[in-house]
Amino acid sequence: MNQRGISTVPALVLATAAAMLTAVMLMDWMVVDIQTPEPEALHLTVPFPLVAARMATAFVPQEVMAEAEIPPEVKDLKQPVLDALDALLEAPDATLVRVDSPDAQVVIAKQGDDLRISVDAEEAVVRCLIPLDGVRDALQSWDWQSADPSLAFDILSAAPTGELVRVEAEDGTKVAIRMW
Amino acid sequence: MRKLALVACALTLIVAGPTWAQEATRWVNVDVTEASSNTKVEVHLPLDLVLRVIEGVKVENFDAGKVQLDCEGAEIDWPKVMAAVKDAPDGKFVTVTSDDADVEVKKEAGLVLVHVAEKAEDHAVVDVRLPISLVDALTIDEQNRIDVTAILASMAELTDGELVRVTSDDANVRVWIE
Numbered sequence: 582m583n584q585r586g587i588s589t590v591p592a593l594v595l596a597t598a599a600a601m602l603t604a605v606m607l608m609d610w611m612v613v614d615i616q617t618p619e620p621e622a623l624h625l626t627v628p629f630p631l632v633a634a635r636m637a638t639a640f641v642p643q644e645v646m647a648e649a650e651i652p653p654e655v656k657d658l659k660q661p662v663l664d665a666l667d668a669l670l671e672a673p674d675a676t677l678v679r680v681d682s683p684d685a686q687v688v689i690a691k692q693g694d695d696l697r698i699s700v701d702a703e704e705a706v707v708r709c710l711i712p713l714d715g716v717r718d719a720l721q722s723w724d725w726q727s728a729d730p731s732l733a734f735d736i737l738s739a740a741p742t743g744e745l746v747r748v749e750a751e752d753g754t755k756v757a758i759r760m761w
Numbered sequence: 762m763r764k765l766a767l768v769a770c771a772l773t774l775i776v777a778g779p780t781w782a783q784e785a786t787r788w789v790n791v792d793v794t795e796a797s798s799n800t801k802v803e804v805h806l807p808l809d810l811v812l813r814v815i816e817g818v819k820v821e822n823f824d825a826g827k828v829q830l831d832c833e834g835a836e837i838d839w840p841k842v843m844a845a846v847k848d849a850p851d852g853k854f855v856t857v858t859s860d861d862a863d864v865e866v867k868k869e870a871g872l873v874l875v876h877v878a879e880k881a882e883d884h885a886v887v888d889v890r891l892p893i894s895l896v897d898a899l900t901i902d903e904q905n906r907i908d909v910t911a912i913l914a915s916m917a918e919l920t921d922g923e924l925v926r927v928t929s930d931d932a933n934v935r936v937w938i939e
Contacts, residue, residue, distance in 0.1 A: 661817020668810040673786055675805055682800035 608632055609738050610761040618753030628761070631734050638730040649728035656725040666717040670694060695741070706749040715739020787917050788939050795932045808938070812913050826910030830901065839901035846873065846896055885929035892919055 609631040617623045669691060678689040685702035694714040700707040719735035737745075737760065746758040787808040794801045815826050822829040846854075846868070855866040865876045873896055875889040898915035900908045916938050925936040 657819070658817060661813065664813040665810060665817065668807060668813045672807040672810060675788075676803075677805055679803040679805075680800065682798060 611737060612757075612759045612761055614755075614757040614759065616753075616755040631737055635731055635734045638734075641730060646728050651726055651728060653726075659720070659725045663717060663721060666713060666720070669696070670713050670717065704751050706747075708744070708747040710740070710743075710745050712736065712740045787919075789916070790935075790937050790939065792935045793932060794934075797931055808913065808916055812910060815910055815913060823909075827902075827906040827908050830905040830907060837901075837905075839905075843896060843899060843901075847893060879929070883929035883931050885927060888926045890922070890924055892922075894918060 610628050611631055611634070612626060612628045614627075615623070615625045672691060674690070674692050676688060676690045678687070680687040685700060687701075688697075688699045690697045691713075694712060696711040696713055698707070698709040698711070715736045715738065718739060719732050722735070723729055723732050740760045742760055744757060744759050746756070748754075748756045789804075789806050789808050789811050791804040792802070819825075822831075849868055851868050851870070853865060853867040855864060857864040859880075861881060862877055862879045864878075865874075867874050871893050873889075873891040873893065875887070875891070877885070877887040879885040879887075894915055895912055898908075898911045900911055902908070919938055921937070921939040923935065923937040925934065927934040
């Protein structure tokens, strides 16, 4: 009987660990990676689950949210913006905008359900991925009246696994945001 | 059995063919090349997207896909003007020669062609090529508002081709649909 009790404890611990690991695996994680150049070189990698960030927004003071007032006329844009996003989602993959100048090259392309923006300038190189379907769903559920930090997390949740944003500045500073 | 399969294939093509044709995406293209800054901008957007964005734009003199013409006091019977343009035989409608620019408007093979050649400033040459179907879609209401949405929507039926070309000392612009 005692022997059975002993074997149950490790099994419970193992099951709990497995459950926690599964929960961690199922959660959306955002990883912010910052690297600064010499002489004060710093490499900071901050992984955090979106659910925690979402919960943290609940502690943002109401008066701060009230200050971030959305102009009433913005609400009129809801349907046109959603329609435009639908049209973009329905459109075939293509390079939509391309700017070539001596200072910079900018390319905005639609690829699957994502919009990819790349800027190659003298000051910085920027790569950005916008999940159009996530933006559309987030904007659909937003009331278009109040500032809502969870909007950003809804969009991030819909983002595919991989790099969302990468900025490489001229001075060697690198910032990347990845979804996992 | 083979005959049945052939008939099925033919029926599928008959039914799906027009559907596919209707759903083919039309693209609005704009190329701008600026000589002074050595900059080139290429815009390639689905017509459907342009239409939906235009409908939502609300700025001065432009709302709900309609642009307000500034022609107060002038009583113009726009439907009559449009019908006259549409029914007119091929030929030159307008020829203006001045020190500033030469302007020519003519109708030719189902197209209204506008040619402007500036003689000073940037020496711009503007060529506008409007298919008659666009003229059909060009409606101006009693409040002198042009329905831009209707014009853009009619572009869905156009064959591929150039609509506007501007060449000047400083910049070249090309607008076409495909």
